[in-house]
Amino acid sequence: MKWFVLAAFLAIIGSLGSALYFMMRDTGQDGRPKTSNMARALAFRVGFSILLFVCILVAWKLGYIHPTGIPLK
Known part of the structure; x- marks a missing residue:
C-alpha cells in the first residue's frame, strides 16, 4: 500500500510538472x-x-489500513 501511495503521489507531481512545462513552453x-x-x-x-x-478510502473500509491518530480516552 505504501508503494501504491508513493507511486500515486509521483504521478500527481509529474502531471503537475508537465502542466507547468506545457504552460511555459507550448x-x-x-x-x-x-x-x-x-x-x-x-x-x-x-x-x-x-x-x-x-x-x-476503500482500503480503510476493507481494513487494509488503520488510522494512527491520537487515541481517545
Missing part, C-alpha cells in the same frame, strides 16, 4: 499558447488525486 505557430496539453495534464492530475483518495 506555443503555436502564431505565438499564442496552446492550452489543450496543459489542460489535459491538469485533468490527469485531478484524476490521479481522486483515484488516490478513493483507493485510500
Whole structure:
C-alpha cells in the first residue's frame, strides 16, 4: 500500500510538472499558447488525486489500513 501511495503521489507531481512545462513552453505557430496539453495534464492530475483518495478510502473500509491518530480516552 505504501508503494501504491508513493507511486500515486509521483504521478500527481509529474502531471503537475508537465502542466507547468506545457504552460511555459507550448506555443503555436502564431505565438499564442496552446492550452489543450496543459489542460489535459491538469485533468490527469485531478484524476490521479481522486483515484488516490478513493483507493485510500476503500482500503480503510476493507481494513487494509488503520488510522494512527491520537487515541481517545
